[in-house]
Amino acid sequence: MADYEIFVTYKEGIFDPPGVTAERALANLGYQGVDEVKIGKYIRLSGDVDTSQVTEMCEKLLANPVIEDFRIESA
Amino acid sequence: MRFGVVVFPGSNCEQDVVHAVRLLGFEADYVWHQDSDLDGFDAVVLPGGFSYGDYIRTGAVARFSPVMSEVVRFAEKGRPVLGICNGFQILTEARLLPGALLRNRGLKFICRPVHLRVDGSCSWLDLPMGTVLKIPINHNEGNYVCDEAVLSQMRENGQVVLRYCEKDGSSAGAGSAPNGALDDIAGICNERGNVFGLMPHPERVVDPITGGNDGQAFFTTVVRRLAEFES
């Protein structure tokens, strides 16, 4: 058994509407100095699988390489 | 002429497409996503809806349905494939069409008629360039993106078939897209022109009593050009 934490984010240059919206909302709430907000997905996965298999899962289904990057951490 | 309309769990426009096709005098039948046989169909439509709830990403799960490998083979043979809305999203996830569809820029679902300018042609649409159509959109993720290289290649090949525009056809490519789509792209085809995906719903405008008939051309065009795909 192994636990993995997967972070899926938009690639650099891909417009991130939820992130931009959060950015503006924070500014409206008076939080100065926030340069950028990026919003992505957090996936927790556990099971009898190794990192290379998880990588394959990300490439195939959990992320879309056309628009998204992903990072896998063993928890 | 017989259209196959694929039903994924969560599809919700399949009945509308079948109805529209039959209203225009052609045959249509449902294809269950677990089926892996498209024999007997002359054209395949992936309808709108929320396949698998659009969970993970729109179209991300549906592309692995058994029927999709058949759809890929069908397309490779040069036969006509149409993806409407969620169907378009599935076609990009399946890499039958380039790019991807992100959340609308305004973060809101949009259901409204939009104006579209014909900027290219494909098996499903060969109206004169510059023709303006009025067809409703109905989506939360219609914000088309692709990288620069893909975009310039598509432009070169005339793969950008429909762009959002103003009522008079102006401003296509200048920010008319209600969803923030790159280059105001509403619909694209593959290089060969037989696979076509678009966010607007042509099946919703085939009968004037429910909003117009600008959607008829998509279905009649592919029927008229059927002979081209019979190789």
Next chain:
Amino acid sequence: MPIKDLSPELAPDLAVELGLKPDEYEKIVDILGRVPTVTELYMYSLMWSEHCSYKHSRKALSMFKSDGPRVLQGPGENAGVISVGDGWAVAFKMESHNHPSAIEPYQGAATGIGGIIRDIFTMGARPIAALDSLRFGMLSEARQRYLFEGSVAGIGGYGNCLGVPTVGGEVYFEEAYEGNCLINAMAIGLMREEDLTRAVAAGPGNVVLLIGSTTGRDGIGGASVLASQEFDERAEDKRPAVQVGDPFEEKLLIEACLELLGKKLLVGLGDLGAAGLTSSASEMASRGGVGMDVDVAKIPARELGMKPFEFMVSESQERMLAVVEPEKLAEALAICGKWGLCATVIGEVTDTGRFVVRSGDEVHADMPAATLAHDAPVYDPPRERPSYLDAVQAFDPFAELELPGARGLAGRQEPSGESAENAGSADLGETLLGLLASPNICSRRWIWEQYDHQVMLNTVVIPGGDAAVLRIGDTGRGEMTRRAIAVSSDCNGRYCYLDPYVGAQIAVAEAARNVTCAGGDPAAVTDCLNFGSPEKPEVFWTLYEAVRGMADACKAFDVPVISGNVSFYNESFGRPIYPTPTVGLVGLLDDVERHCTLDFKDEGDVIVLVGESEAELGGSEYLKVEHDLVAGCPPALDLELEKSVQAAVRDAIASGLVKSAHDCSDGGLAVALAESCIAGGIGANVHLTDGLPPIASLFGETQSRIVVTVTDKAAEELVSRLIAAEVPFSVIGSVGGERLVIDGLVDGSLGDDSGDGGNDNDGRLTLVGLVDIMVDDLRDAYEGALERAVRGEVRS
């Protein structure tokens, strides 16, 4: 025998904690002949809560007439059903999801849609439309914007995914809803008459099948905790009680259940809504006069360590309960499997009449099934006319406010020396623009463009008009008809606050008028009665009067009330909401081509006001927007006049005479004219000769008025029909140009530049310009206002 898990000393305490009153507890002990178990107490407390048993409202509701020649199913089932001709039937119902939405607007509204849609397909009907009637506090408050935006997103997020068009509804913003928003959802389904299904269990030995989502602790006690108590400052702590919706699972349930019913594989089908399995199982058993034996150990659990009572009262969403004959079980399971749905046999129908809950061999509850569903006490709460009514009703706007042009009212003179310049058209024009931009009147496009309102290809008139029109047809079956239904939901809570009897009558009349304007003949009603605590005599009086008003109006229109829902305890910090008896009305059209819309069509069309304006401003949007007042008597309603106005307009539409029809409601005649101009993109020239003060003439909300247009040629025909029908009317102008121009005959002094006054008594009427505005400017005020308010750009 049930295990003894409660001592006689502790049981009454738990009963109180669960909201049961001491005498209710005693009744349970009497029924069982012993001290109840924990599971039994939970089950009774939910089934006997106001939300499930209507114990406070049941007697008042008996005033409704609920039968009629079209009625195939009246109240008492998951939804009412009427025949609409050619063997087609529609099922519909409205239900509240107020309290969950006030805690978590997105999920609260979403699961509200999920619940009402399940009520519809449980009847064997395919859901074909949804409407949403919403109430919030003022949008100048950030919290209200959050609730409003979240609710709209939740309705869209759920309904859009299902592929059921959201075709109409209404929204009001009033301070009275600030601590307690209202989310009333109505759904309509279509079926062949022979496919009507009831939630009945029958046939001892048949198996009980739980289909759909897993069961967790979500929403535990929702019916009693949320819907049957007032809100207080601890509302945030109740978050775990709110369920999370899964529209994808619901879509699969719709398809699977309709397939199961279509193949005649089910004996009965019920949905798990408020009070979860307890409610659906006990109701199905008691309707069928049978018993049921359920083993909670077989229920697929979402969490570990769930107790038997938790399984029984969980309100996990997207679950259905079916009764299946054993020999058909395999086929039924195969269909569920095809749709990717979990389906589990959790028990069986018995001939004992008892509802037995076990976990393996351990019995946790054993009671007569019918006592849960039918033996809840029925109360006749005291009622007392609220003391505020005298004060608000005594207010006379004409006497107490300085209204521009008030001198036009015959027999009512302003003090002399009052300057005449108030009547200037600029002021009245500004007032009109202000009303058009009021959140209660302005365009709702921002809302309904977030909803798929077209899927299923039957939406003939989209939102934004008086009523939505849907063709009767089933694209799935490939059967289309020429018939159609028109649907509207209405309630002006302000009127009901000022006079619940009249206000509730007006809610019915306006819904019928809206349907009439679309060409529909009112056929049946559903309702959602939203009130404060019924245990307060002043609140209960308003409920009683509202039900009496609705019942009288429905009888006058000869429309039965076929389903409905009561939502009490809509209060926060002890302050009740406006009495809000929301009416959902369905009307029928024989020929869908003969529907009508509100937009002005062509240059030269003649504008006729059917009905007659009176000097009425009480409860109006004008008073609220311009004077920040909610006072006066609501407009009077003469049901006979209302009926004749509607019948005349309906007949004219059915004959193909009418080019547009639009109801005069909030904001009055001027707003109605402006809306028709905006929708048509064309102006109008109007002359008002009613002799009323311009404010009343333009913005008064007199009932029983419809603005219709006809071609020049057809005008004579319409006029002679109206005369023959003895319906009051006036020809008030014509369509054309790019401006809305309204002139009025007013007291001469008002149009007199010299302002010499002193001519109150000579009846010298002068034609003066009241309003003159470009249609584009009307549109700018009307269309963008809601979005501006949502962005917080409008201050109160």
